[in-house]
Amino acid sequence: MLPSCLYRPSLAALTDLYELTMACGYFKAGVSEREAVFNLTFRTSPFNSGYAVACGLAYVVDSLRHFHFANEDIEHLATLRGNDGRPLFEPRFLEYLRELRLACDVDAIPEGTLVFPHEPLIRVRGPVIHAQILESAVLNFINFQTLIATKAARVCWAAQGDPVIEFGLRRAQGIDGALTVARAAYVGGCTSTSDVLAGRLFNIPVAGTHAHSWIMVFDSELEAFEAYAQALPNNCTFLVDTYNTLAGVRHAVEVARRLRARGHEIAGIRLDSGDLAYLSIEARKILDAGGFPNARILASSELDEHVIASLKQQGAKVNVWGVGTRLVTAYDHPALGGIYKLTAIRKPGQDWEYKLKLSEQVVKTSTPGIHQVRRFHRDGQFMADMIYDERLGIAADCTIVDPADATRRRPIPPNTPYEDLLVPVARAGQVVYEPPPLEETRRRTQAQLDCLHPTIKRLINPHEYPVGLERSLHELKTRLILEARGLGGGEVGKWESGKVGR
Numbered sequence: 019m020l021p022s023c024l025y026r027p028s029l030a031a032l033t034d035l036y037e038l039t040m041a042c043g044y045f046k047a048g049v050s051e052r053e054a055v056f057n058l059t060f061r062t063s064p065f066n067s068g069y070a071v072a073c074g075l076a077y078v079v080d081s082l083r084h085f086h087f088a089n090e091d092i093e094h095l096a097t098l099r100g101n102d103g104r105p106l107f108e109p110r111f112l113e114y115l116r117e118l119r120l121a122c123d124v125d126a127i128p129e130g131t132l133v134f135p136h137e138p139l140i141r142v143r144g145p146v147i148h149a150q151i152l153e154s155a156v157l158n159f160i161n162f163q164t165l166i167a168t169k170a171a172r173v174c175w176a177a178q179g180d181p182v183i184e185f186g187l188r189r190a191q192g193i194d195g196a197l198t199v200a201r202a203a204y205v206g207g208c209t210s211t212s213d214v215l216a217g218r219l220f221n222i223p224v225a226g227t228h229a230h231s232w233i234m235v236f237d238s239e240l241e242a243f244e245a246y247a248q249a250l251p252n253n254c255t256f257l258v259d260t261y262n263t264l265a266g267v268r269h270a271v272e273v274a275r276r277l278r279a280r281g282h283e284i285a286g287i288r289l290d291s292g293d294l295a296y297l298s299i300e301a302r303k304i305l306d307a308g309g310f311p312n313a314r315i316l317a318s319s320e321l322d323e324h325v326i327a328s329l330k331q332q333g334a335k336v337n338v339w340g341v342g343t344r345l346v347t348a349y350d351h352p353a354l355g356g357i358y359k360l361t362a363i364r365k366p367g368q369d370w371e372y373k374l375k376l377s378e379q380v381v382k383t384s385t386p387g388i389h390q391v392r393r394f395h396r397d398g399q400f401m402a403d404m405i406y407d408e409r410l411g412i413a414a415d416c417t418i419v420d421p422a423d424a425t426r427r428r429p430i431p432p433n434t435p436y437e438d439l440l441v442p443v444a445r446a447g448q449v450v451y452e453p454p455p456l457e458e459t460r461r462r463t464q465a466q467l468d469c470l471h472p473t474i475k476r477l478i479n480p481h482e483y484p485v486g487l488e489r490s491l492h493e494l495k496t497r498l499i500l501e502a503r504g505l506g507g508g509e510v511g512k513w514e515s516g517k518v519g520r
Contacts, residue, residue, distance in 0.1 A: 028084045031091040034154045041147045042111050054146040055362040055388050057138040061381050064351040068480030069132045071171050073202045074163035076453040083449045087115045120447035122148050125440040130462030134485045136421050138389045153358045161354040163202040170206025176323040181209040181338045183225045186346025199346040227288045233260040243273040251282040258287045267301045271308035286314030295332035302335035359384040391439040400469050406488035418486025
């Protein structure tokens with residue numbers, strides 16, 4: 019279930035106003051037929067992580083499939099006014115939008131793929147107005163879901179194979195935040211969600227227990243547990259910390275014995291406060307002594323990957339983790355910071371002009387070109403990623419250059435196995451890619467993580483995975499920077515026919 023089913027068939031109006039004012043400017047300046055290339059990248063990995071998990075492409079595909087400006091969109095745009103009180107958009111441009119049908123080629127890295135800074139997650143090539151208008155929505159889809167999938171992958175890595183339930187509905191940033199979090203967290207490795215609507219829409223397993231209010235409705239905790247066991251004998255995970263946690267565990271055991279006599283087994287208990295390491299250890303002793311060694315201990319209470327890792331180190335006897343606020347809000351890194359930059363443009367019938375944005379900060383200087391990402395493998399592990407330009411190709415002496423430090427270079431041995439990560443998603447505006455089922459995407463994430471060296475997956479000070487520009491692309495970028503700063507000759511970024519490709 020995707021945005022077209024949740025909201026409306028077309029989300030063309032899900033865009034920042036400046037996309038449309040620029041589109042209007044292109045239209046009136048007579049440059050709307052120029053072909054442009056935009057790349058969506060991010061500059062730094064979130065959470066100080068060694069990687070990110072690409073997510074959100076299914077939403078992009080759905081948006082491309084249904085893209086058009088509906089009559090009500092055009093009617094609304096006609097009401098907008100400039101600072102002189104006159105209409106912001108003239109009727110001729112609004113009619114252009116009404117008739118606009120995407121003609122872009124879109125390539126993207128599939129969901130569940132591990133990605134790294136500076137790599138294009140999505141590449142859009144087509145008429146400049148079309149490609150420009152896509153910017154905000156594509157960033158919205160990819161930025162948030164990639165952020166959450168990455169957080170979930172880190173949490174699940176810390177849990178060391180224990181099930182992780184996404185528990186964040188009530189703390190999520192609105193309805194859409196809750197739904198997309200459930201989806202992205204499942205891609206990242208969570209086993210289920212507490213969000214019933216997300217479970218229905220995305221076919222994700224749902225899980226849950228009961229609240230403290232259930233206990234407080236009854237005269238005693240024991241009575242509350244017994245009533246719950248009578249009502250839902252096949253779903254008994256008792257929340258034991260309403261009054262006294264260890265006494266609550268003993269009450270759970272008492273009711274579990276009566277439940278067993280009626281032919282059912284207790285699923286487990288839940289700890290939601292206190293010293294989770296100590297309480298889980300003591301609770302395990304009580305459950306085992308009571309004859310319930312298979313009863314699981316579920317822990318919640320402001321968990322994240324760092325808390326879970328610490329509890330593991332302390333010997334906590336937790337079997338299942340319920341992670342809410344710090345996952346769904348990406349508590350310690352609330353935005354991915356993905357960007358969408360113009361990297362090449364050409365006039366009809368002419369050759370490409372490569373473009374870059376300069377900055378006093380090296381990390382904010384964009385890379386020109388029509389990019390692809392090549393991932394090299396060795397002995398079943400990812401070895402390095404190369405960002406290369408499809409027209410420049412790859413030099414015979416295959417070498418990658420660190421985008422932030424040209425002195426850091428890594429040669430790639432000949433005949434090293436590889437795969438190119440960007441795959442066709444749309445051609446001339448028509449979708450040619452069918453996103454795989456969510457379960458398959460989730461398995462892809464795990465398979466990708468299995469190919470990443472453990473030092474890159476560690477939570478603190480991870481080893482840096484090698485990602486670099488192909489040497490020819492690095493040299494082109496350097497030349498364009500020098501020319502743009504007045505330190506080189508020639509027309510910036512322009513290549514004559516036959517001199518770009520190899």
